[in-house]
Amino acid sequence: xxxxxxxAGAAVLAxxxxxxxxPVGRVFITAFxxxxxxxxxxxxxxxxxxxxxxxxxxxxxxxxxxSALWAALIAVPLAYxxxxxxxxxALLIQTLGVLPLIMPPFVGAVALQLIFGxxxxxxxxxxxxxGFTLPIMEGLNGVVFVxxxxxxxxxxxxxxxALRNIDGAMEEAALNLGCKGWRLFxxxxxPLAAPGFVAGASLVFVKxxxxxxxxxxxxxxxxxxxxxxxxxxxxxxxxxxxxxISVIMIVFSIAAMALSARALKGRDYAxxxxxxxxxxxxxxxxxxxxxxxxxxGLVLLLVLSPHVGVLLLSFAQVWSYSPLPDALTLAHYxxxxxxxxxxxxxxxxxxxxxxxxxxxxxxxxxxxxLRTTLPARQWLDWIATASLAVPGIVLAIGYLRLxxxxxxxxxxxxxxxxxxxIMLAYAVRRLPYALRSCVAALQQVHVSLEEAAESVGATQLxxxxxxxxxxxxxxxxxxxxxxxxxxxxxxxxxxLLTSAESQAPMSYGIYLYMQSVAGxxxxxxxxxxxxxxxxxxxxxxxxxxxxxGQRFAAQAPxxxxxxxxx
Amino acid sequence: xxxxxVQCRNIRLSYGSTEVLKDVNLDIQPGEFFALLGPSxxxxxxxxxxIAGFNRASSGQLLVDGADISGQAPWQRxxxxxxxxxxxxxxxxxxxxxxxxxxxxxxxxxxxKARVGAALELVGLQDYGARRPNQLSGGQQQRxxxxxxxxxxxxxxLLDEPLSNLDKTLRxxxxxxxxxxxxxxxxxTLFVTHDQEEAMTTADRMAVLDQGVVQQVGAPAALYDxxxxxxxxxxxxxxxxLPGRVRERRGDGLTLAVEGVGDLALPLRADAPPGETLxxxxxxxxxxxxxxxxxxxxxxxxxxxxxxxxxxxxxxxxYRVRVGTHSLAVDHPHRAGGAAFPVGDVVSLALxxxxxxxLPR
Numbered sequence: 001x002x003x004x005x006x007x008a009g010a011a012v013l014a015x016x017x018x019x020x021x022x023p024v025g026r027v028f029i030t031a032f033x034x035x036x037x038x039x040x041x042x043x044x045x046x047x048x049x050x051x052x053x054x055x056x057x058x059x060x061x062x063x064x065x066x067s068a069l070w071a072a073l074i075a076v077p078l079a080y081x082x083x084x085x086x087x088x089x090a091l092l093i094q095t096l097g098v099l100p101l102i103m104p105p106f107v108g109a110v111a112l113q114l115i116f117g118x119x120x121x122x123x124x125x126x127x128x129x130x131g132f133t134l135p136i137m138e139g140l141n142g143v144v145f146v147x148x149x150x151x152x153x154x155x156x157x158x159x160x161x162a163l164r165n166i167d168g169a170m171e172e173a174a175l176n177l178g179c180k181g182w183r184l185f186x187x188x189x190x191p192l193a194a195p196g197f198v199a200g201a202s203l204v205f206v207k208x209x210x211x212x213x214x215x216x217x218x219x220x221x222x223x224x225x226x227x228x229x230x231x232x233x234x235x236x237x238x239x240x241x242x243x244x245i246s247v248i249m250i251v252f253s254i255a256a257m258a259l260s261a262r263a264l265k266g267r268d269y270a271x272x273x274x275x276x277x278x279x280x281x282x283x284x285x286x287x288x289x290x291x292x293x294x295x296x297g298l299v300l301l302l303v304l305s306p307h308v309g310v311l312l313l314s315f316a317q318v319w320s321y322s323p324l325p326d327a328l329t330l331a332h333y334x335x336x337x338x339x340x341x342x343x344x345x346x347x348x349x350x351x352x353x354x355x356x357x358x359x360x361x362x363x364x365x366x367x368x369x370l371r372t373t374l375p376a377r378q379w380l381d382w383i384a385t386a387s388l389a390v391p392g393i394v395l396a397i398g399y400l401r402l403x404x405x406x407x408x409x410x411x412x413x414x415x416x417x418x419x420x421x422i423m424l425a426y427a428v429r430r431l432p433y434a435l436r437s438c439v440a441a442l443q444q445v446h447v448s449l450e451e452a453a454e455s456v457g458a459t460q461l462x463x464x465x466x467x468x469x470x471x472x473x474x475x476x477x478x479x480x481x482x483x484x485x486x487x488x489x490x491x492x493x494x495x496l497l498t499s500a501e502s503q504a505p506m507s508y509g510i511y512l513y514m515q516s517v518a519g520x521x522x523x524x525x526x527x528x529x530x531x532x533x534x535x536x537x538x539x540x541x542x543x544x545x546x547x548x549g550q551r552f553a554a555q556a557p558x559x560x561x562x563x564x565x566x
Numbered sequence: 567x568x569x570x571x572v573q574c575r576n577i578r579l580s581y582g583s584t585e586v587l588k589d590v591n592l593d594i595q596p597g598e599f600f601a602l603l604g605p606s607x608x609x610x611x612x613x614x615x616x617i618a619g620f621n622r623a624s625s626g627q628l629l630v631d632g633a634d635i636s637g638q639a640p641w642q643r644x645x646x647x648x649x650x651x652x653x654x655x656x657x658x659x660x661x662x663x664x665x666x667x668x669x670x671x672x673x674x675x676x677x678x679k680a681r682v683g684a685a686l687e688l689v690g691l692q693d694y695g696a697r698r699p700n701q702l703s704g705g706q707q708q709r710x711x712x713x714x715x716x717x718x719x720x721x722x723x724l725l726d727e728p729l730s731n732l733d734k735t736l737r738x739x740x741x742x743x744x745x746x747x748x749x750x751x752x753x754x755t756l757f758v759t760h761d762q763e764e765a766m767t768t769a770d771r772m773a774v775l776d777q778g779v780v781q782q783v784g785a786p787a788a789l790y791d792x793x794x795x796x797x798x799x800x801x802x803x804x805x806x807x808l809p810g811r812v813r814e815r816r817g818d819g820l821t822l823a824v825e826g827v828g829d830l831a832l833p834l835r836a837d838a839p840p841g842e843t844l845x846x847x848x849x850x851x852x853x854x855x856x857x858x859x860x861x862x863x864x865x866x867x868x869x870x871x872x873x874x875x876x877x878x879x880x881x882x883x884x885y886r887v888r889v890g891t892h893s894l895a896v897d898h899p900h901r902a903g904g905a906a907f908p909v910g911d912v913v914s915l916a917l918x919x920x921x922x923x924x925l926p927r
Contacts, residue, residue: 169653172620175640176647177667177718187666191657280620 002460008364009374015361016383020428023398024250024390030401031243043240047248052222053241057248060224063143064209068155068201070148074299075155075200080185081292083163086281092296097153097160098542099303102534103310104489104507105150106213107527110514111309112146113137113218114319121323143220147208149302154207155200162196163189168279189279195264202260206253210391212492217514224249225492228393232496237400246394253389307531313524320517332521340526342502343509347488347533350419350505354426355483359476361431362438367464370442371450381435388432392492395425399497419503422494426487433486434479441475442468474544481541485534506530569596569752570631570721572617577626579612579778586612588778590626594756594771599748601757601769605801609778610758614724617756618647630721641670646720650727652711654699660686660710661695667718685717688747705736712744716751723748723755729764741768762802766790774798796925799847806853806894808846809927812838822846822924826890830867836924845925850884850895852921855907858914866916869894873911887913 034040047053078097082090100108115121116136123133136145166189174188190197212225221230224245231242284292314332316325365384368377387395399421406415415421445468453463469476491507498508506526513523572594579587586609594600602610615621617628619640628636635643654663664685668678686692689709699707708728715723728744729737745768748755759765765772766786773783774797782789782798793799796807810822810830819833822844830846838844858870871889882897883906896915898907907913 167651167653169649169651170655172618172640173647173649173653173655173714174666175620176618176645177714178641178644178670179666180639180641183670188655192655194657 004461005368005372005374009368009377009380012361012364012368012380016380019399019424020387020390020395021383023395023402025398026402027243027246027250027394027398031240031247033240043244047241047244050241053227053245056222056224056227056245059140059220059222060209061252063140063147063223064205066141066144067147067151067208068204070144071152071155071204072197072201074148074152074302075159076197077295078299079156079159079163080189081296082160083279084282085284085288085292092300093156096296096300096303097156098538099307100150101153102485102538103150103306103527103531104213104491104510105146105211106217106491106514107310107510107524107530108150108306109146109214109217110520110523111306111313112149113142114313115305115309116145119320124323137218140220140223142218143208143215143223146214146218147204147211149306150214151204151207154203155197158196158200158203159193160196162193164278166192166279171279198263199260202256205256206389209252209256210249210393210492212391212393212495213511217511225391225393228397229492229495232397232400237397237404242397246391246397249391249394250389253391254386257389310524310527310531313520314528316521316524329521332525335522336525336529339522340506340509343504343506343526344529346419346503347505347507347530350423350426351484351487353423354430354487355434355480357423357427358431358434358483359438359480361427362434362479363442363469363472363476365435366438366442367468369439371447381439384435385432387428390429392425392429392490392494393496395428396493396496399425416497417499422497422503422505425493425497426490427483429490429493430483430487433482437475437479437482438472441472441479444475445471474547477544478541481537481544485537485541488530488534488537506533568631570754571596571629572600572722572754572756573627573629573632574613574617575627575629577613577616577623577628579609579616579621579623586778587616587623590778590780592773592780592783594754597752597754599745599755599757599768599770601759601765601772602775603759603762603765603772603801604775605760607777608775610760610775611726612778613775614647614726614756614758617722618645618724619643644718644720645722645724646715646718647724647726648708648711648715648728650730652699652707652731654707654710654714656699658699659695660691660697660699660702663699663710664695664714664717666714671718681717685713688716689713704732705740708732708740712747716747716753720753723753725755725757727758727760729759730761737764744768766802774801776801792923793847793925796845796847796927799923799925804850804895805847806850807925808889808892808894809843810846812836812840812842812844814840824890824892826892827869828890832867832922832924833865833919834922834924838924838926843927845927846922847925848917848922850897851882852917853894853896854916855885855887855896855898856914856916858912866918867922869915869917871913871915873907873909873913875909876906885913887915889915 031043032039032041034042078093082093113120116134117123118133118135118137120137122136127133136142170192171184171188174184179187210225212229215221215223215226216229221227228242228245228249231239231245235242312325313319315328315330317327317329317331319325361384365380368374369381400416403415403421407413408415408418449471450463450467453467454460458466488505489507491511494505494508495511498504504512507530510523510526510530513519513526572592574590574592577587577590578585590609590613602613604610612621616623619635619638623636626636627634630643630645655666658666661682665678665682668681673681682695683692686695689712691706691709691713694702694706694710699710702710708731711728725744729740732740741764757765757769769786771783771785772789774781774789776797782794786802789798789802793802793805796805799805799807808824808827810824813821813823813829815836818835819831820836822830822832824830824846832846836844854866869889871887871894873885874888874893875886877884878900881900883900885896885898885907887894887896894915
């Protein structure tokens with residue numbers, strides 16, 4: 001093996017150790033260390049002795065489970081409709097699948113408060129005309145409501161893919177043996193797609209369990225993530241309970257992911273074979289069409305309400321105790337452009353650098369993993385992917401603790417006080433997304449293409465540059481964009497790591513604005529800008545992925561399986 | 567169980583503007599093992615799926631046991647189908663896969679147990695009930711798929727390229743098992759394949775399809791010996807074709823002008839008027855090859871050519887012999903120690919008229 005391979009592996013490993021493993025390890029150690037530096041379970045005991053902590057723990061569980069449940073209720077019918085029926089609504093559902101994700105959930109929370117809150121539009125109208133109100137946004141259920149409409153696309157997308165991959169013959173065999181309708185769905189279709197469902201649902205669970213922004217904005221602090229945040233910011237970096245909470249959050253994230261991995265293990269039901277057809281599409285009967293459109297319409301209304309709410313809010317002069325804003329204005333946008341151009345620039349800078357770093361790491365890890373015999377290369381993938389289980393706030397706490405007091409050489413600047421910290425946190429948190437993109441892209445490049453280059457005289461490095469990377473370009477760009485847009489709406493690490501307002505990115509700015517009633521207008525305007533950035537990015541990555549897919553499809557000769565398994 | 571007939575009456579089927587089945591008429595006898603043979607895209611699978619109820623004809627009738635079932639949904643038909651990919655549900659055990667159809671039919675537990683057990687035993691997998699499909703070999707999966715279908719005692723059994731995913735030795739073994747099973751159960755069986763050997767070895771009768779049209783129906787030997795057109799001639803077995811213009815017709819024969827070969831006097835009857843082009847067709851093994859100048863049987867059609875290439879196939883050696891502008895396949899029986907004709911050799915070919923046929927172009 002060439003020294004370059006070792007060097008690349010060592011560099012990646014160093015990065016992962018410094019900015020993921022060691023900070024998180026530090027959090028774990030601190031949670032189990034007593035004042036004298038000995039091992040103790042005392043902090044864990046303290047945690048469960050405190051009523052507030054116990055309550056937060058069970059609240060977090062409740063919110064995460066209920067959110068996954070409600071998200072499933074929204075997503076399962078939609079996924080089934082798209083795959084099963086031949087109707088125009090399918091495109092609508094695709095759109096539904098992206099819309100919520102392009103908006104940070106805590107922004108949506110503010111808008112939903114205005115529409116579904118106690119004195120929101122819906123309840124004002126209900127109270128006035130029908131004499132009752134719906135406590136949708138009250139308490140923990142409010143968080144569940146916001147989370148469910150924000151995160152259901154994870155289930156929708158995973159389940160749709162899983163359903164699409166079912167070999168049509170699987171269903172036809174059941175029909176042939178006399179099975180139809182609901183029984184067909186429950187006995188054959190859903191079990192075959194279940195791994196996709198479990199993957200999506202566990203993702204929702206983890207996301208909600210770790211979410212900091214939404215509960216904070218909604219004033220629900222008796223949950224784990226807000227408690228960790230409050231402990232660290234108010235009691236101080238030395239308070240062990242903040243670390244115990246962090247450990248619990250990681251353990252639950254890992255448990256949820258392990259569960260999903262277990263569910264998927266040996267059950268790769270992607271049964272569609274080359275040249276096989278997916279399950280057959282049908283025409284909807286008129287009655288079914290009405291029902292389907294009604295459901296889609298209802299979900300669309302729900303899903304769009306945060307967007308509409310934020311948009312209205314960004315143009316509203318005053319919007320309080322009325323179903324709709326009293327008057328419209330552009331003043332908030334003017335404020336934002338006057339005060340917050342720095343934030344927009346910061347977001348572009350941090351997220352651009354982080355996403356760049358991610359694809360470089362992603363390509364390197366993918367290549368080491370799939371194309372070299374570097375010992376323990378799989379570990380790079382596992383470590384990088386493990387960051388999915390690390391909540392942003394935990395990573396931030398780890399950074400603050402591990403690099404406490406460290407000064408950048410040659411300056412007086414504290415390492416933890418620079419924006420580099422924020423950028424690195426983004427890079428580590430979004431690395432799994434970019435990595436998966438890069439791995440998928442490299443798997444599509446058949447080894448023989450590289451061997452051909454080497455046989456005509458290109459060195460390994462030249463082959464990577466002239467053959468591998470160009471062929472991976474689509475996947476790399478998709479990975480970049482995914483990292484970029486998800487980092488742009490990241491709040492939990494940002495809140496803790498932003499040490500000066502001049503360093504604040506947009507997500508932090510929105511959060512700050514939303515703290516005061518007067519700031520809601522500009523906050524919403526900034527939110528609209530963030531949504532536009534994310535929407536454009538999402539669209540670009542979607543197009544790129546689609547186009548690359550077509551290119552590869554056109555290239556693959558008949559009989560040659562594209563992918564590593566051939 | 568009662569054996570039923572299957573009849574297709576003027577069946578047409580289109581996807582958009584492409585017509586996939588064009589006026590298909592078939593009469594399949596009760597208990598018959600019937601093969602649908604054709605190249606990919608010929609419409610044979612479409613026809614099979616139509617009988618199963620997964621496709622709907624644009625027009626025409628589908629009669630099973632004399633009753634039109636065109637309007638029935640797949641789950642109402644009780645027509646069993648074995649899929650090319652087997653379509654075994656990976657989330658169920660072998661036992662549950664086989665029991666599936668009986669559960670749908672709300673068969674009581676004791677009967678279900680007995681019938682699933684019997685079906686598994688029939689295919690020799692009685693010890694595999696607890697396994698998952700992906701723990702079985704291809705041949706075993708094939709048997710499970712078969713057991714799952716026959717356990718419901720279907721009126722008709724449909725097999726969609728059932729052997730195409732098996733390796734060659736297993737394919738031969740399975741097709742014999744399939745035939746034995748069909749004989750034992752007596753179910754009317756339709757079998758789709760693109761492999762003419764498979765069709766010929768198993769089927770009582772077969773239909774050759776091309777471009778949505780039934781080209782010919784008949785017993786395997788009849789199709790092999792008396793193809794009605796060049797497509798069937800070439801699809802069922804290997805066939806040499808020499809195009810030639812009819813020069814003159816006599817009472818008991820005609821003279822065919824074959825380009826690059828010359829005039830051939832043939833003791834064959836044909837209705838074609840002088841000037842029309844016909845194809846003289848004959849199988850590779852019906853040519854006798856010898857050195858030129860050797861004694862010729864006068865009743866035979868004589869051709870002269872040069873050996874271009876040869877393939878040793880075991881029982882025979884297949885030569886490519888250039889005759890004029892045409893290249894003919896000639897099978898020469900192989901015997902240990904027998905002399906071979908080297909490439910470049912000039913040879914004479916003799917064809918018995920009874921083994922040749924004239925086909926429309």
